[in-house]
Structure formats: C-alpha cells, structure tokens
Amino acid sequence: MTIKHLVLELYCSQIWSDAKAAATPSFCKNGVGEPGYHCFDNRCKHIGFTYAPHEIAYAGEYGEVPDSDAWIGFGGEMIPADVDETRILELKKIWEEVCWKKIHEAYEEYLKLLGNQP
Secondary structure (H helix, E strand, O other), X not given: OOOOOOOXXXXXXXXXXXXXXXXXXXXXXXXOOOOOHHHHHXXXXXXXXXEOOOEEEOOOHHHOOOOHHHEEEOOHHHOOOOOOHHHHHHHHHHHHHHHHHHHHHHHHHXXXXXXXXX
16 A cells, blocks of 8 residues: 655635535534545535645644644745746755755654654
8 A cells, every 4th residue: 555645725615604504514523614634534515625835734633734833835935035936946945955854853853852862
C-alpha cells in the first residue's frame, strides 16, 4: 500500500441562510462552515477544496490543523514587492529548504527531549 499525505484547504459551500432552510447534515461535526475529514467520509455535497502549495503545518488528532497559528505558507510579506517571477522561484526554493530543515530539527529536538539522541 502506498500512502500520500496531502495538504488541502477545505471550505464549506453551505451558508448559514441555506442551513436554516435545509437540514444540516447529521455528520456535520463542527457545524456549518467548519469542514473536516467527516465531509470526505460522508461525501458531503457542500465540501470544496483547493491546493495549499508551499505550506507546512502541525496537524493534530484526525490530521486537522487546529487554527491559523498552526500553519504557514509561502506568500504575502514573504515576497518583496519588487521581485520578478525568476526571483519568486528562487525564494520558493529557499522556503522549501528551510521547511525541510525545520521538519528534521523538530524530530531531533523531540528525541532529545525524550533523552534519545538521534
């Protein structure tokens, strides 16, 4: 069996006014506008998703990222206003290298805290 982890941004297309007019699905664990794994499990017709490129995150129980402080993606203030596409590609490569390094550092730090030197 092959396993692949995906980072996706999920969204719920059912809006509150629609929820009042139609029954909210019984599997809607967190309420309207709060999508999660349960939407996939139940093939919810209201779920939408898009890619989450160049992001790193901590996913808690059930693989869900708890809040906006638990992820960061390349973009926004990370891109200087006066750069061209070539420079943006270079910056994304730097971001990728930093992310890989931090993932490995987190693992090593965890093992040290346990008293198991890697």
